[in-house]
Amino acid sequence: MELEVLRESHFRALRAQAKSSDTLRFYKQAYRELETHLGPENPKLQDVEQLTRDDFYAMLEGMRERGCVPGTLHAIMRGLRASFNWAYEEEYIEQNPFARVKMPSVPRKIQPCVQPEMAQRVLRVAEEDGAYRTRNTAILMVMFDTGLRLSEVAKLELPDVNLKDGVLKVWAGKGGHDRYVPFGNSVVRAISKYQRDRRPKFPGETRLWIGRGGEPLTKWGISLLFDGYAERLGVDRSEIAPHAWRRGFAVQYLRNGGEMFALQQLLGHTSLEMTRKYVNYLPVDLKRSHMLLSPLDRILRSR
Structure with missing residues (x-):
């Protein structure tokens, strides 16, 4: 399947799901990065199932040489992984070229927080x-x-x-x-x-x-x-x-004593794990207190 056809089919599906313009922009950047790396005459543009792990790793290396930060590298690869997973699950392709690709690591860094x-x-x-x-x-x-x-x-x-x-x-x-x-x-x-x-x-x-x-x-x-x-x-x-x-x-x-599950709803997070990352900003004593609030964690620890 041609990469251009795959991309347009994916975008139609995203628009049908009423995905935001930011989401579409995210995927567009990932596709563009891969297309730029391959070049206009590359035969793999006409058949994405010919892509290999080395193609994706070479793309990453090129981005590093251009000075792209780890967060950007990871974001591009997330976009491509989701795109090819979607194409495979929807049976646009029979083999997923991204299946065995390892994601680049991202240094764990606490982002700035307004006090x-x-x-x-x-x-x-x-x-x-x-x-x-x-x-x-x-x-x-x-x-x-x-x-x-x-x-x-x-x-x-x-x-x-x-x-x-x-x-x-x-x-x-x-x-x-x-x-x-x-x-x-x-x-x-x-x-x-x-x-x-x-x-x-x-x-x-x-x-x-x-x-x-x-x-x-x-x-x-x-x-x-x-x-x-x-x-x-x-x-x-x-x-x-x-x-x-x-x-x-x-x-x-x-x-101020707010409850983690309520915070999840206020922030509009789809999972509690997305919300719990904010505990890392708390002093050690408050962090320990909030981590103990999880009833499931307490049950599993008692086994």
């Missing part, structure tokens, strides 16, 4: 944002108080925000499941103040966050805010990146 002190520093900087002060402050508060993903924050619309009950509705987040996420009184006040300052100027727009010209603020527009805050604070952008705020919410939730 309360850093959140306060960024909020103080946002107070100097002039006409966008109330909007930017509300965005930061929502992110730290709810743990929403950047894309989920950007997509919020007016009907999704229930200020009376202090609840946000997140439509079809990652994994395709809607969920409700509560927020505190500080966020209620911040959003209310923002709406008083900005919303009356754009009555016909349903998106919550409005950009400079009255258009909805995209996730890329929100992301750019953090570039500016990092520069003004003199810190590395990764320290206050959008996902670092999500990690900050998760860690503070656990520190």
